[in-house]
Amino acid sequence: MILPGKILHVVLTLIGLLVIVGGIGTATFFFGGFFNVAANHPDPNIVNWALVQVRMASIRRRATDRPPAGLLDDAATVQAGALAYARNGCINCHGEPGVESAKFSEGLNPPPDLRKVVNDRTPEELFWVIKNGIKMSAMPSFGVDKPPVRNNTIWAIVAYLRKLSSVSDANFKAWNETPLGGYWVSGCGPDRASGCGPGRE
Numbered sequence: 001m002i003l004p005g006k007i008l009h010v011v012l013t014l015i016g017l018l019v020i021v022g023g024i025g026t027a028t029f030f031f032g033g034f035f036n037v038a039a040n041h042p043d044p045n046i047v048n049w050a051l052v053q054v055r056m057a058s059i060r061r062r063a064t065d066r067p068p069a070g071l072l073d074d075a076a077t078v079q080a081g082a083l084a085y086a087r088n089g090c091i092n093c094h095g096e097p098g099v100e101s102a103k104f105s106e107g108l109n110p111p112p113d114l115r116k117v118v119n120d121r122t123p124e125e126l127f128w129v130i131k132n133g134i135k136m137s138a139m140p141s142f143g144v145d146k147p148p149v150r151n152n153t154i155w156a157i158v159a160y161l162r163k164l165s166s167v168s169d170a171n172f173k174a175w176n177e178t179p180l181g182g183y184w185v186s187g188c189g190p191d192r193a194s195g196c197g198p199g200r201e
C-alpha cells in the first residue's frame with residue numbers, strides 16, 4: 001500500500017523533473033537559435049495580445065507628466081508641433097498628411113499608423129511614448145537625443161497628433177514651409193549648426 005507521504009514525494013519529484021526539463025527546453029529554444037527574431041515573422045495572436053497589454057499597462061503607470069495649461073489647444077502650438085514632427089523624422093516611420101512614409105516603414109512591426117491610435121491615447125501617454133520610446137520596437141526615445149527634444153516641443157507634437165485627423169495635406173505642407181519662430185529655436189546659442197534644429201534646446 002502506498003502511503004500519502006510517498007504519493008506526495010512522487011508528485012513533487014515529477015513536478016521537479018518537469019520544471020528541469022521545461023527549463024532546459026526553454027533555454028535550448030531561445031539560446032539555441034530556434035526563436036525567430038525576424039521582423040517579418042508574425043507572432044502568435046496570444047503573444048501580440050500580451051505585448052499590447054504589457055505595453056499599455058507600463059505606459060499608463062508611467063505617464064504622469066501633465067501638459068502646460070492651455071498649450072494643447074493653441075493653434076500656433078499645433079502648427080509648431082507639425083513642424084517639429086516633420087523635422088524630428090517622425091514622418092519616416094509614421095507618414096504624414098500628403099507625405100508618404102519611407103519605404104522601409106512597411107517592414108516595421110507593429111505597423112505604426114498613428115491616425116488609428118492617437119484618439120485612444122491620453123495626451124500624457126503620447127508625451128511619455130515620444131519622450132521615452134518603446135523597448136523592443138522601432139519607436140525611438142526623443143528624450144535621449146543630444147540635445148534632447150524639449151518637453152514643450154514634445155507637448156507641441158502631442159497637440160498636433162491630437163488634431164491629426166483634421167489636418168489637411170495642404171495645411172501640413174503650408175505649416176512646414178513657415179519660417180521657424182524664435183520660440184522654437186530659442187536657447188540654441190550662436191552654434192545652431194551643431195544639432196540645434198527646430199525644437200531643440
Ligand code: HEC
Nearest residue numbers: 088089090093108110112117126129130134137138139140
Ligand atoms: C524608426 C521608426 C520610428 C520613428 C522615427 C518614430 N516612430 Fe513612433 N513608433 C514606431 C513604431 C514601430 C511604433 C509602434 C511601437 C509598438 O507599438 O510597440 C511607434 C509608436 C509610436 C506611438 C505610440 C502608438 C500607440 O500605439 O500608442 C506614438 C505616439 C509615436 N510612435 C509617435 C512618434 C513621434 C511623434 C515620432 C517623432 C518625434 C516618432 N513616433 C518617431 C516607429 C517610429
